[in-house]
Amino acid sequence: MSYPWKNLRPKDTLILTKSAILSDVNISTILSLYQPLMGINAASLYLLIKEYLNVLDEKELTLSDILAQLDIGIKEYYEAxxxxxxxxxxKVFNHKENEEIYLFVLEAPLAPIHFFNDTMLRMLLTEKLGERLVSERREKFIKPIKSNDNYREITKAFQDVIHFNMENYTESFNRIDTPNELTKTSLIDEISKDSDFDWSFFSSGLNKHFISSQAITPEIKQLIETFHSIYAVNELEMQKFVLEAADITSGQVNGNTLTRIIHDHFLGKAKQVRSKTPAGQDDNTRISELRAKGISREEIEIILHAEKTQPFAYLKSIKQQKGGYVSSNETWLLKELVEQAPLSTAVINILMNYILVVKNAPTLEKNLANKIANDWAQSKVNSPEEAIIKVKELYDSVREKNKQKQTQTQTWSKSKYKQSSGRKETLPSWANESEQTDEKISKEEEEAFREKLRKIRKQKSGDD
Structure with a gap:
């Protein structure tokens, strides 16, 4: 396997410089707006380089200096x-003659107002933090202008105050470099350059449904490019979303409506209707239905809770009960499961419970989660009760593999966690396996192994 950081060495030389003077507002922007997107290691690396360049315009050091101060490895450094x-x-440059020398040019972040006007960045931040926290950050950096209806503006224009002969300054003006902030393109603009979205095909499909090209404003076009980049929405799918967001009378497309529709689709809100559960069915009816299927009382409680709770809230509740927290990797894994796995949210909740509670894993392991999700998808697991059956099958395979015939008397987990609502997580009696059963050998096997060792040692001493 090839690793992109394989050519990096601790002895590599790094020459640090910057393209602009960084202010406290820049640093606040990095911490409040960029850090949630790129992670703590990337933000720490940025701040460390900035610290080196507070006084000096250029600083030379080795990669090992960076690794030591950030307390990270080469892989984490490369990712940051x-x-x-x-x-x-x-911006990173490699010396043409000596590949062990790198030039780093630190760039200023976008001004907050430009950040929030960048559709891609704003959307990524909303996905990461949610609307409430994004609104709080926007209010922090961008202050609303108070109403001035009782006033008339008398601000002087530039040409009314400043008088100069442009001809005298033409030559010197042409030699001035344009500030980086003015030439800096937005993230979505950079991505759109290489976009493979077929606008001609997309537009022709809309015309058949009486949506004019004028309805696709630059703002809507930018939204479409953003969703195409984030979710790989193709032209046909995008036509359906745009048609759903369009006003029937005017044919105009509302950007907020389009955003909500696509987010609902890909974040799984459309899948939150309980599988095989009619809309409006109450708990008593559902309980009777489950009892008729032979589901135990403890299992019914698990199923009802899984059906009523959103996946992220379910994950957060379990982690809090265990004294832990939801990591960014777990958040993205959960998003991937909801978006890509053809499983209902209730089934995904059962999957998480199996990994974090039954197996008592400290984190939601990506490889295991994807393996189980793929197996359940291929097995057409459509309901939480079917997921419970699959979990039982997993336990049967574990018992067979380890040749263990212990009585199944324990509850779903070794510890009883209290849900945030005050309820206890009750679990079926069959769930009593642990990770250790996969690793430890029985006492009989251990004693047989020791007896073999004694015989070998005795035979060896006799030969000597």
Whole structure:
């Protein structure tokens, strides 16, 4: 396997410089707006380079200096560096004659108002933090203008105050470099350059439904490019979303409506209707239905809770009960499961419960989660009760593999966690396996192994 950081060495020389003077507002922007997107390591690397360049315009050091101060390995450093590059915060150059020498140019972040006007960045931040926290950050940086209806503006224009002969300054003006902030393109503009979205095919499909090309404003076009980049929405799918967001009378497309429709589709809100559960069915009816299927009382409680709770809230509740927290990797994994796995949210909740509670894993392991999700999808697991059956099958395979015939008397987990609502997570009696059963050998096997060792040692001493 090839690793992109394989050519990096601790002894590599790094020459640090910057393209602009960084202010406290820049640093606040990095911490409040960029750090949630790129992670703590990337933000720390940015701040460390900035600290080196507070006094000096240029600083030379080795990669090992960076690794030591950030307390990270080369892999983590490379990932942090590339995150900075991706968000336009760092430009990296490699010496043409000596590949062990790198030039780093630290770039200023976008001004907050430009950040929030960038559709891609705003959308990524909303996905990461949610609407409430994004609104709080917007209010922090961008202050609303108070109503001035009782006033008339008398501000002087530039040409009314400043008088100069442009001809005298033409030559010197042409030699001035344009500030980086003015030439900096937005993230979605950079992505759109290489976009493969077929606008001609997309537009022709809309015309058949009486949606004019004028309805696709630059703002809507930018939204479409953003969703195409984030979710890989193709032209036909995008036509359906736009048609759903269009006003029947005017044919105009509302950007907020389009955003909500696509987010609902890909974040799984459309899948939150309980599988095989009629709309409006109450708990008593559902309980009777489950009892008729032979589901135990503890299992019914698990199923009802899984059906009523959103996946992220379910994950957060379990992690809090265990004294932990939801990591960014777990958040993205859950998003991937909801978006890509053809499983209902209730089934995904059962899957998470199996990994975090039954197996008592400290984190939601990506490989295991994807393996189980793929198996359940291929097995057409459509309901939480079917997921419970699959979990039982997993336990049967574990018992067979380890040749263990212990009585199934324990509850779903070794510890009883209290849900945020005050309820206890009750679990069926069959769930009593642990990770250790996969690793430990029985006492009989251990004693047989020791007896073999004694015989070998005795035979060896006799030969000597």
């Amino acid at each position: 560096r590339t995150k900075l590059e991706a968000y336009g915060l760092l």
